[in-house]
Amino acid sequence: MTEHAIAAELHVRPRGRRAAARPNPALANAMASLAGAGLGLTLLLTISTERLSSLGNRGELVVFLGRLAGMAGAYAMIVLVLLVARLPVIERVAGQDRLVAWHRRLGPWPLYLVAAHGVLITLGYAAQARTGAAAELWTLLTTYPGVLAGTAAFGLLIGAGVSSYRRIRRRLAYETWWAVHLYTYLALFLAFSHQVANGQPFVGHPVARAIWTAMWVGAAAAILAYRVGVPLVRTLVHRPVVESVQCDGPDVVSIIVRGRALDRLPVSGGQFLQWRVLRRALWWHAHPYSLSSLPRNGRLRLTVKAVGDHSRALARVAPGTRLAIEGPYGAFTRDALRGDRVLLVGAGVGITPVRALLEDLPAGVDADVIVRASSDRELVLRDEIRAWSQRRGARLHELVGPRAQVPLHRDALLALVPDVAVGDVYVCGPDGFMTRIAHSAVSAGADPARVHFERFEF
Protein backbone atom coordinates (compact mmCIF):
# COMPACT_ATOMS: atom_id res chain seq x y z
CA MET A 1 0.00 0.00 0.00
CA THR A 2 1.52 3.33 -0.97
CA GLU A 3 1.41 6.46 1.09
CA HIS A 4 -1.00 7.83 -1.43
CA ALA A 5 -3.38 4.94 -0.93
CA ILE A 6 -3.23 5.34 2.83
CA ALA A 7 -3.84 9.07 2.58
CA ALA A 8 -6.82 8.37 0.35
CA GLU A 9 -8.21 6.03 2.97
CA LEU A 10 -8.05 8.63 5.72
CA HIS A 11 -11.61 9.55 5.04
CA VAL A 12 -12.88 6.00 4.98
CA ARG A 13 -14.38 5.15 8.31
CA PRO A 14 -13.34 1.60 9.05
CA ARG A 15 -16.21 -0.67 9.90
CA GLY A 16 -16.23 -3.65 12.19
CA ARG A 17 -12.96 -2.77 13.78
CA ARG A 18 -12.44 -3.91 17.34
CA ALA A 19 -10.56 -1.95 19.94
CA ALA A 20 -8.51 -3.74 22.56
CA ALA A 21 -10.48 -4.68 25.66
CA ARG A 22 -10.74 -1.72 27.98
CA PRO A 23 -8.30 -1.85 30.88
CA ASN A 24 -9.93 -2.56 34.20
CA PRO A 25 -7.72 -1.15 36.97
CA ALA A 26 -10.03 -2.49 39.69
CA LEU A 27 -9.59 -6.03 38.38
CA ALA A 28 -5.83 -5.55 38.08
CA ASN A 29 -5.73 -4.31 41.67
CA ALA A 30 -7.76 -7.34 42.69
CA MET A 31 -5.11 -9.54 41.02
CA ALA A 32 -2.40 -7.73 42.99
CA SER A 33 -4.35 -8.30 46.21
CA LEU A 34 -4.77 -11.94 45.23
CA ALA A 35 -1.00 -12.22 44.79
CA GLY A 36 -0.54 -10.79 48.28
CA ALA A 37 -3.16 -13.13 49.70
CA GLY A 38 -1.42 -16.04 48.00
CA LEU A 39 1.83 -15.20 49.78
CA GLY A 40 -0.07 -14.99 53.06
CA LEU A 41 -1.71 -18.35 52.38
CA THR A 42 1.66 -19.90 51.53
CA LEU A 43 3.26 -18.72 54.75
CA LEU A 44 0.15 -19.72 56.70
CA LEU A 45 0.26 -23.25 55.25
CA THR A 46 3.86 -23.48 56.40
CA ILE A 47 3.29 -22.04 59.85
CA SER A 48 0.02 -23.84 60.59
CA THR A 49 1.54 -27.27 59.98
CA GLU A 50 4.46 -26.51 62.28
CA ARG A 51 4.24 -27.10 65.99
CA LEU A 52 5.38 -23.78 67.37
CA SER A 53 6.01 -25.24 70.83
CA SER A 54 8.81 -27.38 69.43
CA LEU A 55 10.64 -24.44 67.86
CA GLY A 56 12.90 -24.31 70.91
CA ASN A 57 14.25 -27.78 70.17
CA ARG A 58 17.69 -28.16 68.68
CA GLY A 59 17.76 -27.36 64.97
CA GLU A 60 14.01 -26.88 64.74
CA LEU A 61 14.03 -23.10 64.33
CA VAL A 62 16.62 -23.36 61.56
CA VAL A 63 14.54 -26.06 59.85
CA PHE A 64 11.40 -23.95 60.21
CA LEU A 65 13.07 -20.90 58.66
CA GLY A 66 14.35 -23.17 55.89
CA ARG A 67 10.80 -24.37 55.20
CA LEU A 68 9.48 -20.81 55.17
CA ALA A 69 12.24 -19.79 52.73
CA GLY A 70 11.49 -22.77 50.48
CA MET A 71 7.75 -22.15 50.40
CA ALA A 72 8.17 -18.39 49.90
CA GLY A 73 10.71 -19.04 47.13
CA ALA A 74 8.34 -21.46 45.42
CA TYR A 75 5.52 -18.95 45.65
CA ALA A 76 7.77 -16.20 44.25
CA MET A 77 8.42 -18.47 41.25
CA ILE A 78 4.68 -18.64 40.55
CA VAL A 79 4.31 -14.87 40.78
CA LEU A 80 7.36 -14.38 38.59
CA VAL A 81 6.08 -16.52 35.72
CA LEU A 82 2.55 -15.12 36.01
CA LEU A 83 3.92 -11.58 35.64
CA VAL A 84 5.08 -12.48 32.13
CA ALA A 85 2.27 -14.93 31.34
CA ARG A 86 0.57 -12.25 29.18
CA LEU A 87 -2.53 -12.25 31.38
CA PRO A 88 -4.77 -9.69 29.66
CA VAL A 89 -6.10 -8.33 32.96
CA ILE A 90 -2.73 -7.07 34.17
CA GLU A 91 -1.21 -6.64 30.71
CA ARG A 92 -3.79 -4.02 29.70
CA VAL A 93 -3.36 -2.01 32.88
CA ALA A 94 0.34 -2.22 33.65
CA GLY A 95 1.76 -2.65 30.15
CA GLN A 96 4.19 -5.38 29.18
CA ASP A 97 7.29 -3.20 29.49
CA ARG A 98 6.51 -2.52 33.13
CA LEU A 99 5.61 -6.16 33.82
CA VAL A 100 8.91 -7.30 32.33
CA ALA A 101 10.70 -4.71 34.48
CA TRP A 102 8.99 -6.12 37.60
CA HIS A 103 9.81 -9.66 36.48
CA ARG A 104 13.46 -8.64 36.24
CA ARG A 105 13.51 -6.90 39.58
CA LEU A 106 11.80 -9.81 41.37
CA GLY A 107 13.81 -12.39 39.41
CA PRO A 108 16.67 -12.94 41.85
CA TRP A 109 14.38 -13.44 44.87
CA PRO A 110 13.39 -17.07 44.29
CA LEU A 111 17.08 -17.85 43.85
CA TYR A 112 18.02 -16.20 47.16
CA LEU A 113 15.14 -17.87 48.97
CA VAL A 114 15.77 -21.32 47.51
CA ALA A 115 19.50 -21.04 48.25
CA ALA A 116 18.63 -20.12 51.86
CA HIS A 117 16.18 -23.04 51.93
CA GLY A 118 18.87 -25.54 50.92
CA VAL A 119 21.43 -24.23 53.39
CA LEU A 120 19.04 -23.92 56.36
CA ILE A 121 17.40 -27.32 55.86
CA THR A 122 20.79 -29.03 55.56
CA LEU A 123 22.15 -27.30 58.69
CA GLY A 124 18.97 -27.84 60.68
CA TYR A 125 18.64 -31.51 59.79
CA ALA A 126 22.34 -32.01 60.50
CA ALA A 127 21.91 -30.48 63.96
CA GLN A 128 18.92 -32.74 64.68
CA ALA A 129 20.70 -35.85 63.47
CA ARG A 130 23.93 -34.77 65.20
CA THR A 131 25.97 -35.17 62.06
CA GLY A 132 28.02 -32.79 59.93
CA ALA A 133 26.52 -30.60 57.23
CA ALA A 134 28.35 -32.46 54.45
CA ALA A 135 27.16 -35.85 55.70
CA GLU A 136 23.59 -34.55 55.98
CA LEU A 137 23.75 -33.07 52.49
CA TRP A 138 24.86 -36.45 51.16
CA THR A 139 22.02 -38.19 53.02
CA LEU A 140 19.53 -35.68 51.60
CA LEU A 141 20.74 -36.06 48.03
CA THR A 142 21.04 -39.84 48.03
CA THR A 143 18.18 -41.03 50.23
CA TYR A 144 15.43 -38.43 49.85
CA PRO A 145 13.56 -38.95 46.60
CA GLY A 146 12.76 -35.50 45.20
CA VAL A 147 15.73 -33.67 46.68
CA LEU A 148 17.86 -34.44 43.64
CA ALA A 149 15.06 -33.15 41.39
CA GLY A 150 14.80 -30.01 43.52
CA THR A 151 18.54 -29.49 43.30
CA ALA A 152 18.49 -29.90 39.52
CA ALA A 153 15.66 -27.36 39.35
CA PHE A 154 17.75 -24.93 41.40
CA GLY A 155 20.65 -25.40 38.98
CA LEU A 156 18.41 -24.62 35.99
CA LEU A 157 17.04 -21.53 37.73
CA ILE A 158 20.55 -20.31 38.48
CA GLY A 159 21.34 -20.72 34.78
CA ALA A 160 18.35 -18.57 33.86
CA GLY A 161 19.28 -15.98 36.49
CA VAL A 162 22.95 -15.75 35.58
CA SER A 163 22.25 -15.56 31.84
CA SER A 164 19.80 -12.72 32.50
CA TYR A 165 22.35 -10.72 34.45
CA ARG A 166 22.74 -7.57 32.39
CA ARG A 167 26.46 -7.85 31.68
CA ILE A 168 26.28 -11.50 30.75
CA ARG A 169 23.12 -11.23 28.73
CA ARG A 170 24.70 -8.55 26.56
CA ARG A 171 27.38 -11.04 25.50
CA LEU A 172 24.95 -13.87 24.82
CA ALA A 173 23.11 -14.54 21.61
CA TYR A 174 19.37 -14.14 22.12
CA GLU A 175 18.98 -17.81 21.14
CA THR A 176 21.16 -18.94 24.03
CA TRP A 177 19.39 -16.76 26.57
CA TRP A 178 15.99 -17.91 25.32
CA ALA A 179 16.86 -21.62 25.41
CA VAL A 180 18.25 -21.31 28.95
CA HIS A 181 15.17 -19.37 30.01
CA LEU A 182 12.86 -21.97 28.50
CA TYR A 183 14.39 -24.53 30.85
CA THR A 184 12.91 -22.63 33.80
CA TYR A 185 9.57 -24.26 32.94
CA LEU A 186 11.24 -27.65 33.37
CA ALA A 187 12.78 -26.31 36.59
CA LEU A 188 9.33 -25.34 37.88
CA PHE A 189 8.01 -28.80 37.07
CA LEU A 190 10.90 -30.46 38.93
CA ALA A 191 10.56 -27.99 41.80
CA PHE A 192 6.88 -28.80 42.16
CA SER A 193 7.56 -32.55 42.23
CA HIS A 194 10.13 -31.91 44.97
CA GLN A 195 7.65 -29.82 46.96
CA VAL A 196 4.91 -32.41 47.02
CA ALA A 197 7.33 -35.29 47.58
CA ASN A 198 9.33 -33.73 50.41
CA GLY A 199 7.35 -30.73 51.66
CA GLN A 200 6.81 -31.31 55.38
CA PRO A 201 3.83 -28.91 55.46
CA PHE A 202 2.02 -31.38 53.21
CA VAL A 203 2.75 -34.62 55.09
CA GLY A 204 -0.49 -35.75 56.70
CA HIS A 205 -2.25 -32.59 55.48
CA PRO A 206 -4.19 -33.49 52.33
CA VAL A 207 -5.98 -30.12 52.37
CA ALA A 208 -2.71 -28.16 52.42
CA ARG A 209 -1.41 -30.35 49.61
CA ALA A 210 -4.60 -29.84 47.59
CA ILE A 211 -4.46 -26.04 47.97
CA TRP A 212 -0.82 -25.98 46.95
CA THR A 213 -1.40 -28.25 43.96
CA ALA A 214 -4.35 -26.11 42.86
CA MET A 215 -2.15 -23.01 42.90
CA TRP A 216 0.45 -24.65 40.67
CA VAL A 217 -2.03 -26.24 38.31
CA GLY A 218 -3.87 -22.91 38.00
CA ALA A 219 -0.64 -21.07 37.17
CA ALA A 220 0.31 -23.71 34.59
CA ALA A 221 -3.12 -23.48 32.99
CA ALA A 222 -2.92 -19.67 32.77
CA ILE A 223 0.53 -19.84 31.18
CA LEU A 224 -0.55 -22.44 28.64
CA ALA A 225 -3.72 -20.55 27.79
CA TYR A 226 -2.23 -17.09 27.35
CA ARG A 227 1.30 -17.82 26.16
CA VAL A 228 0.41 -20.67 23.82
CA GLY A 229 -3.36 -21.05 23.38
CA VAL A 230 -4.49 -17.51 22.56
CA PRO A 231 -1.56 -16.74 20.18
CA LEU A 232 -2.09 -20.05 18.39
CA VAL A 233 -5.81 -19.44 17.96
CA ARG A 234 -5.29 -15.85 16.76
CA THR A 235 -2.64 -16.94 14.27
CA LEU A 236 -4.88 -19.71 12.94
CA VAL A 237 -7.92 -17.45 12.76
CA HIS A 238 -6.24 -14.46 11.08
CA ARG A 239 -3.52 -16.28 9.08
CA PRO A 240 -1.30 -13.21 8.71
CA VAL A 241 0.88 -13.09 5.59
CA VAL A 242 3.42 -10.52 4.39
CA GLU A 243 1.85 -8.65 1.50
CA SER A 244 4.60 -6.17 0.74
CA VAL A 245 7.66 -4.54 2.22
CA GLN A 246 8.62 -0.95 1.52
CA CYS A 247 11.46 1.30 2.56
CA ASP A 248 10.36 4.24 4.71
CA GLY A 249 13.67 5.82 5.59
CA PRO A 250 17.24 4.87 6.34
CA ASP A 251 17.08 1.28 7.67
CA VAL A 252 13.35 1.70 8.24
CA VAL A 253 10.90 -0.60 6.50
CA SER A 254 7.14 -0.86 6.61
CA ILE A 255 5.59 -4.27 6.26
CA ILE A 256 2.02 -4.55 5.09
CA VAL A 257 0.40 -7.63 6.55
CA ARG A 258 -2.70 -9.15 5.04
CA GLY A 259 -4.88 -11.72 6.76
CA ARG A 260 -8.34 -13.08 7.32
CA ALA A 261 -10.59 -10.65 9.17
CA LEU A 262 -7.62 -8.67 10.50
CA ASP A 263 -10.02 -5.79 11.18
CA ARG A 264 -11.49 -8.00 13.89
CA LEU A 265 -8.18 -8.28 15.72
CA PRO A 266 -8.81 -6.39 18.98
CA VAL A 267 -6.02 -3.84 18.82
CA SER A 268 -5.72 -0.19 19.82
CA GLY A 269 -3.35 2.41 18.37
CA GLY A 270 -0.01 2.36 20.19
CA GLN A 271 -0.05 -1.39 20.84
CA PHE A 272 2.43 -3.94 19.53
CA LEU A 273 2.42 -7.61 18.68
CA GLN A 274 5.09 -10.25 18.93
CA TRP A 275 5.85 -11.40 15.41
CA ARG A 276 7.34 -14.67 14.23
CA VAL A 277 8.43 -15.16 10.66
CA LEU A 278 7.39 -18.71 9.81
CA ARG A 279 10.50 -19.60 7.92
CA ARG A 280 13.24 -22.03 8.77
CA ALA A 281 15.72 -20.60 11.32
CA LEU A 282 13.41 -17.65 12.07
CA TRP A 283 10.13 -19.17 13.29
CA TRP A 284 11.09 -19.71 16.93
CA HIS A 285 12.15 -16.13 17.54
CA ALA A 286 9.33 -13.67 18.35
CA HIS A 287 9.97 -9.93 18.18
CA PRO A 288 7.88 -7.01 19.37
CA TYR A 289 6.89 -4.53 16.67
CA SER A 290 4.31 -1.78 17.03
CA LEU A 291 1.57 -1.25 14.52
CA SER A 292 2.10 1.97 12.59
CA SER A 293 -1.47 1.97 11.33
CA LEU A 294 -4.65 0.36 12.57
CA PRO A 295 -6.11 -2.58 10.68
CA ARG A 296 -8.25 -1.59 7.72
CA ASN A 297 -9.50 -3.52 4.72
CA GLY A 298 -8.05 -6.73 6.12
CA ARG A 299 -4.56 -5.25 6.32
CA LEU A 300 -2.35 -3.77 8.97
CA ARG A 301 1.11 -2.31 8.91
CA LEU A 302 4.15 -2.41 11.11
CA THR A 303 7.15 -0.16 10.72
CA VAL A 304 10.48 -1.49 11.82
CA LYS A 305 13.98 -0.13 12.10
CA ALA A 306 16.35 -2.76 10.74
CA VAL A 307 18.87 -2.73 13.55
CA GLY A 308 18.97 -6.33 14.80
CA ASP A 309 19.43 -9.62 12.96
CA HIS A 310 15.72 -10.27 13.12
CA SER A 311 14.50 -6.91 11.88
CA ARG A 312 17.06 -7.08 9.06
CA ALA A 313 15.78 -10.50 8.11
CA LEU A 314 12.24 -9.17 8.31
CA ALA A 315 13.16 -6.32 5.91
CA ARG A 316 14.21 -8.91 3.33
CA VAL A 317 11.28 -11.22 3.82
CA ALA A 318 9.45 -12.20 0.64
CA PRO A 319 5.78 -11.32 0.08
CA GLY A 320 3.64 -14.33 0.83
CA THR A 321 5.66 -15.35 3.87
CA ARG A 322 3.48 -16.54 6.72
CA LEU A 323 3.67 -14.87 10.11
CA ALA A 324 2.60 -15.93 13.59
CA ILE A 325 1.33 -13.36 16.07
CA GLU A 326 1.17 -13.00 19.82
CA GLY A 327 -0.73 -10.10 21.20
CA PRO A 328 -1.67 -7.30 20.82
CA TYR A 329 0.00 -6.13 23.99
CA GLY A 330 0.72 -2.78 25.59
CA ALA A 331 -0.97 -0.09 27.66
CA PHE A 332 0.25 2.79 25.47
CA THR A 333 -3.26 3.42 24.16
CA ARG A 334 -6.10 5.93 24.27
CA ASP A 335 -7.47 4.03 27.26
CA ALA A 336 -4.72 5.54 29.43
CA LEU A 337 -6.11 9.04 28.74
CA ARG A 338 -7.52 10.78 31.79
CA GLY A 339 -8.73 13.92 30.08
CA ASP A 340 -9.25 15.51 26.69
CA ARG A 341 -5.89 17.26 26.37
CA VAL A 342 -2.92 15.25 25.16
CA LEU A 343 0.67 15.58 24.01
CA LEU A 344 2.09 12.78 21.84
CA VAL A 345 5.86 12.64 21.50
CA GLY A 346 7.77 10.27 19.24
CA ALA A 347 11.46 10.08 18.37
CA GLY A 348 13.07 8.05 15.60
CA VAL A 349 11.30 4.78 15.00
CA GLY A 350 9.32 5.53 18.18
CA ILE A 351 7.21 7.72 15.91
CA THR A 352 5.43 4.61 14.57
CA PRO A 353 3.21 3.79 17.59
CA VAL A 354 2.55 7.54 17.99
CA ARG A 355 1.28 7.52 14.42
CA ALA A 356 -1.20 4.70 15.19
CA LEU A 357 -2.18 6.32 18.49
CA LEU A 358 -2.87 9.60 16.71
CA GLU A 359 -5.17 7.74 14.33
CA ASP A 360 -6.96 6.13 17.27
CA LEU A 361 -7.47 9.24 19.45
CA PRO A 362 -11.08 9.72 20.50
CA ALA A 363 -12.95 12.57 18.86
CA GLY A 364 -12.89 15.76 20.88
CA VAL A 365 -9.39 15.27 22.24
CA ASP A 366 -7.20 18.32 21.80
CA ALA A 367 -3.74 17.09 20.78
CA ASP A 368 -0.22 18.36 20.26
CA VAL A 369 2.20 16.09 18.41
CA ILE A 370 5.98 16.34 18.66
CA VAL A 371 8.07 14.23 16.31
CA ARG A 372 11.84 14.23 16.69
CA ALA A 373 14.58 13.04 14.34
CA SER A 374 18.14 14.03 13.68
CA SER A 375 17.52 14.50 9.95
CA ASP A 376 14.61 14.92 7.57
CA ARG A 377 15.20 11.46 6.14
CA GLU A 378 14.83 9.92 9.57
CA LEU A 379 11.49 11.57 10.19
CA VAL A 380 9.54 8.43 9.32
CA LEU A 381 5.92 8.51 8.10
CA ARG A 382 6.13 12.30 7.90
CA ASP A 383 3.36 12.78 5.35
CA GLU A 384 0.99 10.55 7.25
CA ILE A 385 1.69 12.25 10.56
CA ARG A 386 0.96 15.57 8.86
CA ALA A 387 -2.27 14.29 7.30
CA TRP A 388 -3.53 12.73 10.53
CA SER A 389 -2.60 15.81 12.59
CA GLN A 390 -4.59 17.93 10.19
CA ARG A 391 -7.54 15.56 10.29
CA ARG A 392 -7.47 15.47 14.10
CA GLY A 393 -6.96 19.23 14.38
CA ALA A 394 -3.71 18.54 16.24
CA ARG A 395 -0.79 20.97 16.35
CA LEU A 396 2.27 19.25 14.86
CA HIS A 397 5.80 20.16 15.91
CA GLU A 398 8.56 18.62 13.81
CA LEU A 399 11.90 18.87 15.60
CA VAL A 400 14.68 17.99 13.20
CA GLY A 401 18.39 18.44 13.74
CA PRO A 402 21.30 17.38 15.93
CA ARG A 403 20.65 17.13 19.65
CA ALA A 404 22.62 20.30 20.46
CA GLN A 405 20.35 22.38 18.24
CA VAL A 406 17.06 20.97 19.45
CA PRO A 407 16.67 21.60 23.17
CA LEU A 408 14.02 19.58 25.00
CA HIS A 409 14.31 21.06 28.47
CA ARG A 410 11.37 22.37 30.44
CA ASP A 411 11.31 25.86 28.90
CA ALA A 412 11.68 24.51 25.37
CA LEU A 413 8.75 22.18 25.97
CA LEU A 414 6.65 24.97 27.50
CA ALA A 415 7.37 27.17 24.47
CA LEU A 416 5.92 24.44 22.23
CA VAL A 417 3.07 23.32 24.50
CA PRO A 418 2.34 25.99 27.13
CA ASP A 419 -0.37 23.93 28.87
CA VAL A 420 1.56 20.64 29.01
CA ALA A 421 0.74 20.53 32.74
CA VAL A 422 -2.97 19.93 32.26
CA GLY A 423 -2.95 16.90 29.97
CA ASP A 424 -1.66 13.43 29.37
CA VAL A 425 1.79 12.95 27.84
CA TYR A 426 2.64 9.90 25.69
CA VAL A 427 6.31 9.36 24.87
CA CYS A 428 7.92 6.71 22.69
CA GLY A 429 11.55 6.61 21.64
CA PRO A 430 14.98 5.73 22.97
CA ASP A 431 15.22 5.40 26.76
CA GLY A 432 17.32 8.55 27.18
CA PHE A 433 14.88 10.58 25.10
CA MET A 434 11.87 9.35 27.06
CA THR A 435 13.58 10.17 30.35
CA ARG A 436 14.40 13.70 29.18
CA ILE A 437 10.86 14.39 27.94
CA ALA A 438 9.28 12.95 31.08
CA HIS A 439 11.56 15.04 33.25
CA SER A 440 10.79 18.24 31.29
CA ALA A 441 7.05 17.55 31.33
CA VAL A 442 6.93 16.79 35.05
CA SER A 443 9.02 19.84 35.94
CA ALA A 444 6.62 21.89 33.78
CA GLY A 445 3.84 20.67 36.05
CA ALA A 446 2.56 17.50 34.37
CA ASP A 447 1.23 14.74 36.63
CA PRO A 448 3.82 11.90 36.64
CA ALA A 449 0.95 9.39 36.67
CA ARG A 450 -0.23 10.85 33.36
CA VAL A 451 3.10 10.45 31.57
CA HIS A 452 2.85 7.22 29.55
CA PHE A 453 5.75 5.34 27.99
CA GLU A 454 6.25 2.60 25.49
CA ARG A 455 9.70 1.20 26.01
CA PHE A 456 11.32 -0.31 22.92
CA GLU A 457 14.55 -1.40 24.57
CA PHE A 458 13.21 -4.26 26.67
Next chain:
Amino acid sequence: MIATAAATAGLLSFHPSRSATPVATEPKATTTGTTATTNRSKATSSGGSTTGGKRTLTGAVEETRYGAVQVQVTVSGRRITDVRAVQLPGADNPRSDQISSYAGPELRAEALQAQSASIDVISGATYTSEGYKASLQTALREAGV
Protein backbone atom coordinates in the same frame (compact mmCIF):
# COMPACT_ATOMS: atom_id res chain seq x y z
CA MET B 1 15.45 -32.46 23.59
CA ILE B 2 15.63 -36.24 24.02
CA ALA B 3 18.48 -35.86 26.49
CA THR B 4 16.36 -33.41 28.51
CA ALA B 5 13.39 -35.76 28.58
CA ALA B 6 15.61 -38.67 29.60
CA ALA B 7 17.29 -36.66 32.35
CA THR B 8 13.91 -35.50 33.67
CA ALA B 9 12.49 -38.99 33.69
CA GLY B 10 15.63 -40.18 35.48
CA LEU B 11 15.33 -37.50 38.15
CA LEU B 12 11.67 -38.14 38.75
CA SER B 13 12.05 -41.91 38.95
CA PHE B 14 14.97 -41.64 41.34
CA HIS B 15 13.75 -43.59 44.36
CA PRO B 16 16.74 -44.61 46.37
CA SER B 17 16.42 -47.83 48.33
CA ARG B 18 16.71 -47.12 52.01
CA SER B 19 18.12 -49.66 54.37
CA ALA B 20 14.67 -51.12 54.92
CA THR B 21 12.89 -49.84 58.01
CA PRO B 22 14.50 -47.99 60.88
CA VAL B 23 13.39 -50.80 63.15
CA ALA B 24 16.20 -52.85 61.69
CA THR B 25 18.75 -50.41 63.08
CA GLU B 26 17.84 -51.38 66.61
CA PRO B 27 19.37 -54.29 68.37
CA LYS B 28 17.65 -57.52 67.57
CA ALA B 29 15.74 -58.60 70.61
CA THR B 30 15.20 -62.25 70.98
CA THR B 31 11.57 -62.66 70.38
CA THR B 32 10.12 -64.26 73.39
CA GLY B 33 6.47 -63.99 72.72
CA THR B 34 3.84 -63.42 70.14
CA THR B 35 3.07 -59.95 68.95
CA ALA B 36 -0.45 -58.76 68.77
CA THR B 37 -1.33 -55.23 67.89
CA THR B 38 -4.33 -53.28 68.99
CA ASN B 39 -6.07 -50.20 67.80
CA ARG B 40 -5.52 -46.84 69.37
CA SER B 41 -9.19 -46.76 70.30
CA LYS B 42 -8.72 -49.63 72.67
CA ALA B 43 -5.78 -47.80 74.17
CA THR B 44 -4.58 -50.91 75.89
CA SER B 45 -2.03 -53.37 74.93
CA SER B 46 -2.70 -56.97 74.46
CA GLY B 47 -0.58 -59.93 73.81
CA GLY B 48 2.00 -60.61 76.39
CA SER B 49 4.05 -63.63 77.03
CA THR B 50 6.13 -64.92 79.81
CA THR B 51 9.31 -66.90 79.60
CA GLY B 52 11.09 -67.60 82.83
CA GLY B 53 10.13 -64.39 84.63
CA LYS B 54 10.70 -62.34 81.50
CA ARG B 55 7.57 -60.86 80.00
CA THR B 56 7.19 -59.22 76.60
CA LEU B 57 4.33 -56.80 76.12
CA THR B 58 3.30 -54.87 73.07
CA GLY B 59 2.01 -51.31 73.42
CA ALA B 60 -0.91 -49.72 71.62
CA VAL B 61 -0.50 -48.39 68.11
CA GLU B 62 -0.18 -44.60 68.35
CA GLU B 63 -1.08 -42.80 65.16
CA THR B 64 0.91 -39.61 64.59
CA ARG B 65 0.83 -37.12 61.74
CA TYR B 66 3.82 -38.83 60.16
CA GLY B 67 2.80 -42.44 60.74
CA ALA B 68 2.16 -45.09 63.38
CA VAL B 69 4.38 -45.74 66.41
CA GLN B 70 4.28 -48.95 68.40
CA VAL B 71 6.76 -50.34 70.88
CA GLN B 72 7.31 -53.71 72.51
CA VAL B 73 8.78 -53.83 75.98
CA THR B 74 10.49 -56.69 77.79
CA VAL B 75 10.39 -56.65 81.56
CA SER B 76 12.02 -58.88 84.09
CA GLY B 77 10.21 -58.48 87.41
CA ARG B 78 9.81 -54.74 87.62
CA ARG B 79 12.87 -54.02 85.48
CA ILE B 80 12.65 -52.91 81.87
CA THR B 81 15.29 -54.97 80.13
CA ASP B 82 14.54 -54.05 76.53
CA VAL B 83 12.39 -51.80 74.36
CA ARG B 84 11.87 -52.48 70.68
CA ALA B 85 10.07 -50.35 68.14
CA VAL B 86 7.63 -52.46 66.20
CA GLN B 87 6.56 -49.52 64.04
CA LEU B 88 8.05 -46.09 63.50
CA PRO B 89 7.04 -43.40 60.97
CA GLY B 90 8.87 -43.39 57.66
CA ALA B 91 7.24 -45.84 55.29
CA ASP B 92 6.27 -43.16 52.79
CA ASN B 93 8.26 -40.12 53.84
CA PRO B 94 12.03 -39.82 53.63
CA ARG B 95 12.23 -37.18 56.36
CA SER B 96 10.31 -39.36 58.83
CA ASP B 97 12.51 -42.26 57.82
CA GLN B 98 15.66 -40.31 58.65
CA ILE B 99 14.21 -39.00 61.91
CA SER B 100 13.17 -42.51 62.97
CA SER B 101 16.64 -43.82 62.20
CA TYR B 102 18.20 -41.61 64.85
CA ALA B 103 15.26 -40.99 67.19
CA GLY B 104 14.48 -44.72 67.60
CA PRO B 105 17.77 -45.68 69.28
CA GLU B 106 17.79 -42.47 71.35
CA LEU B 107 14.27 -43.09 72.66
CA ARG B 108 15.15 -46.69 73.49
CA ALA B 109 18.21 -45.56 75.44
CA GLU B 110 16.16 -42.95 77.30
CA ALA B 111 13.49 -45.50 78.25
CA LEU B 112 16.04 -48.01 79.49
CA GLN B 113 17.75 -45.34 81.55
CA ALA B 114 14.55 -43.88 82.98
CA GLN B 115 13.04 -47.35 83.61
CA SER B 116 9.68 -45.72 82.91
CA ALA B 117 7.75 -43.86 80.25
CA SER B 118 8.87 -40.46 81.52
CA ILE B 119 11.24 -39.79 78.68
CA ASP B 120 12.25 -36.51 77.02
CA VAL B 121 11.15 -35.47 73.57
CA ILE B 122 13.93 -35.85 70.99
CA SER B 123 14.55 -32.60 69.13
CA GLY B 124 13.24 -32.75 65.59
CA ALA B 125 11.21 -35.84 66.48
CA THR B 126 8.41 -34.43 68.59
CA TYR B 127 5.61 -36.51 67.09
CA THR B 128 7.61 -39.73 67.12
CA SER B 129 8.72 -39.12 70.73
CA GLU B 130 5.17 -38.53 71.89
CA GLY B 131 3.86 -41.59 70.10
CA TYR B 132 6.71 -43.67 71.48
CA LYS B 133 6.00 -42.46 74.99
CA ALA B 134 2.28 -43.17 74.75
CA SER B 135 2.75 -46.66 73.33
CA LEU B 136 5.37 -47.40 75.97
CA GLN B 137 2.97 -46.24 78.68
CA THR B 138 0.25 -48.67 77.61
CA ALA B 139 2.72 -51.53 77.49
CA LEU B 140 4.10 -50.72 80.94
CA ARG B 141 0.63 -50.35 82.41
CA GLU B 142 -0.18 -53.81 81.13
CA ALA B 143 3.03 -55.11 82.65
CA GLY B 144 2.17 -53.46 85.93
CA VAL B 145 5.53 -51.70 86.11
